[in-house]
Amino acid sequence: MPTPRHERIAEELRRAIDREEYAVGSRLPTEAELAARHDASRGTVRQALAALTAEGLIGSRQGARRVVLAGRRSQSFAELRSFAQWAQAMGRTATGRVVEQEYRPATAEDAARLHLAPGTPLLNVLRLRGLDGEPVLIERSVYADWISPTVASLDPECASVTQRLYEDTGLVFAHGEHVIDAVAAGARDAALLTVRRTSPLLRVRRVTTTHDGRPVEWSDDRYRPDAVSFTVHNSIANNALSRTTAG
Amino acid sequence: MPTPRHERIAEELRRAIDREEYAVGSRLPTEAELAARHDASRGTVRQALAALTAEGLIGSRQGARRVVLAGRRSQSFAELRSFAQWAQAMGRTATGRVVEQEYRPATAEDAARLHLAPGTPLLNVLRLRGLDGEPVLIERSVYADWISPTVASLDPECASVTQRLYEDTGLVFAHGEHVIDAVAAGARDAALLTVRRTSPLLRVRRVTTTHDGRPVEWSDDRYRPDAVSFTVHNSIANNALSRTTAG
DNA sequence: TAGTGGTCTAGACCACGGT
DNA sequence: CCGTGGTCTAGACCACTAG
Known part of the structure; x- marks a missing residue:
């Protein structure tokens, strides 16, 4: 099997966000709908959505629909x-x-x-x-x-x-x-x-x-800071970045 | 219910890593063993382990036991x-x-x-x-x-x-x-x-x-860079950091 | 080859948000 | 209240690592 199902679903969503089919600030379809659309179980869909969350592309809260936070693709x-x-x-x-x-x-x-x-x-x-x-x-x-x-x-x-x-x-x-x-x-x-x-x-x-x-x-x-900078996305539920005191 | 099961398992593992019960470079117990020990399903254990992976504390590959990568706790x-x-x-x-x-x-x-x-x-x-x-x-x-x-x-x-x-x-x-x-x-x-x-x-x-x-x-x-710096952990499967060209 | 993590399913119940 | 995401289960099969 080439690519896992959850990865294909995630990639499909990333592309849809990229071409602004889902605009920044708008709501994503429900897990159930995505599951039906891709003929996958809810667990698999959640795995795909977790990846986008980790990348900072979308956000979620219990009870509310998922929301698109950023449009740019992050790097591999x-x-x-x-x-x-x-x-x-x-x-x-x-x-x-x-x-x-x-x-x-x-x-x-x-x-x-x-x-x-x-x-x-x-x-x-x-x-x-x-x-x-x-x-x-x-x-x-x-x-x-x-x-x-x-x-x-x-x-x-x-x-x-x-x-x-x-x-x-x-x-x-x-x-x-x-x-x-x-x-x-x-x-x-x-x-x-x-x-x-x-x-x-x-x-x-x-x-x-x-x-x-x-x-x-x-x-x-x-x-050279005029040529290159670094970007970090994070959320309440997800922080890869930390701040440290010297020494 | 106060804290979710997966969160308690994750916190227990973080503490064990902190007190070097699992040293850096050593292998974690298997998912099955952790599941038995905490009387939880494998899925729940995997959710806990995913959190530690996102924090950069542990790494994993298909087929091999999970490995401890870092000992320091990251910030909330x-x-x-x-x-x-x-x-x-x-x-x-x-x-x-x-x-x-x-x-x-x-x-x-x-x-x-x-x-x-x-x-x-x-x-x-x-x-x-x-x-x-x-x-x-x-x-x-x-x-x-x-x-x-x-x-x-x-x-x-x-x-x-x-x-x-x-x-x-x-x-x-x-x-x-x-x-x-x-x-x-x-x-x-x-x-x-x-x-x-x-x-x-x-x-x-x-x-x-x-x-x-x-x-x-x-x-x-x-x-002041002599007082504060930033740290990012990342892995093949997990990158919150990206590099950008100016302009 | 045996052990282990990766993928996936089909359900269930709960907690929270918005109407 | 209903819709939605969060949590959790019990099991299955596969891909890969390691001895």
Whole structure:
């Protein structure tokens, strides 16, 4: 069987919302009606609706019809994880190159984030990435020791490391944790991103793990805030975002 | 009936994960075992596990046992929406005051975000908020016309506007959309937050709506990035975060 | 191959919202 | 009050993982 029933129902609803067949602020059909229309049980329909709720597209309350909250489609995880795929989905062209690549002993921070012993030699990669030729992102990535050799052997011009690693080794980047804040551009950041020194940059420090939670890599990504921002939807019943105090 | 069964099961699991009864990287009991242990059906257990998955605490794949991904509890939506409640949950004291408050005609941006006609008089409020006396956040909020008078009548020292509005009018802040980027501190930002001018600030522009998607307020919030950051968990099957190009 | 999660059904009752 | 979503059950079959 190709796609599960609930996924096809969800996709059908997303498209209907996209083409404003259900406008923002309007009410969706009832679960019973959707079930009848798709010849599925109510449970299956609810699974589809739960997905749209998690994406922030619709909202619900007991007793009242579901309501359309937003019209824009959100991105797939694959697009979020891979700069190249994301750019393509936005209709832009991803450019980029490896600026620097070398093995360094794991710092205390590396060790903590990747669950490794300090001093373990790890591959550090500095990449500059751009959209349509305009530099927008500096990525400073550190790879776990068990994957470092594979990454080191990749073509420096490789557009999507994520995809290459999956094709070559079956490795899946399954989960991510992103910590978002802001920093001033240092001298090197400024030169690479063609902004003034001390310009504000949007920083995302992220750790990517396999299905079982084993860390694969972590990265300090700095975006030009005039080119890229992040969006989070949430609801009373659904919050993926949290706010943290420093230290 | 006080709390639903699935919610109690989820809360029990969260606590067990918190006290490391199930350590990060370890496997959870099977659905069948959890069902037997809580005398519930498998469907109910799956509902509880879906909540933890959405929170980024656990991960799952067909065929394999569920795995613990993170140990920290995430925040409740109430804590995310209200600065005061959030501070309290973190064990800090929220301070704050209204710096400026006046009616202004809706700008084009106000009109677009709140779905109102340009020129409508709207309450604009500038608040400075702090943790333990240290200023960390500047909030520039604009309230929809139908709620502006109520907000204007509140005590300027009111700790939680969200909570007051609920108590006084039954208004629920049910959904939010947050767009996150970075900006340089202007002269006024710098003075209020006691940082240097051009310091990087973490900016969150958010729109809050009622259950049916009607916008209540929107706000430009600027955080000192050394004091506050944002965290997002996501997975292949679950992404609340999206990346957007400016313009 | 056995264990486990993913999908799906066909019902039931309850709690809440709007008319 | 009726319509609707929220909760819950008991079972079935399939797809995938792991030993």
